[in-house]
Amino acid sequence: MYFPYLYARQSELLALRSLRVNYPVRDVLIPILEPVNRAAAPLVRVLNEFGEGGDNLVVVTNPHQHDFHAGNFDGWIGPVEEAINTHGALIPGLLCTHTTTIPEIRDFLARYRGRDVALLYLNSRLTEANAQRLARGRMSAST
Numbered sequence: 001m002y003f004p005y006l007y008a009r010q011s012e013l014l015a016l017r018s019l020r021v022n023y024p025v026r027d028v029l030i031p032i033l034e035p036v037n038r039a040a041a042p043l044v045r046v047l048n049e050f051g052e053g054g055d056n057l058v059v060v061t062n063p064h065q066h067d068f069h070a071g072n073f074d075g076w077i078g079p080v081e082e083a084i085n086t087h088g089a090l091i092p093g094l095l096c097t098h099t100t101t102i103p104e105i106r107d108f109l110a111r112y113r114g115r116d117v118a119l120l121y122l123n124s125r126l127t128e129a130n131a132q133r134l135a136r137g138r139m140s141a142s143t
Helices: 009-020 040-053 077-086 102-111 128-136
Strands: 057-060 090-096 118-121
Touching: 009 040, 009 128, 040 057, 040 077, 040 090, 057 118, 077 090
Parallel strands: 057 090, 090 118
Antiparallel strands: none
16 A cells, blocks of 8 residues: 655646546555645545545645644635545544644544544654554543
């Protein structure tokens, strides 16, 4: 399985759409998209196409790059979450940085309870063991 990490730029979204139409991607790749601009329509189009086809795709729900550097998701997150909630094949992702807290991760897991999620991290504060405990729901907020 291949997990390409992309920034949901227009050219990347077009390439994903073309790839999905011309080649079977299921069981071969699961793209991970961390959007860099607030234009939700092109991203939502790709999300809906993957979702309607039953093809998995991870979308970072708390992007940190470019337009999202300040953390303002107003006007963007609504259409993205609507697509995620509509299609079970779409996988919500949480980008865990050095500032991400255990309660934030628990809130994310609770919001998407009952479905596959992706915790994306390179973070010394969140150990592999703690990530696995979180995934099993066995970690307290104080851990």
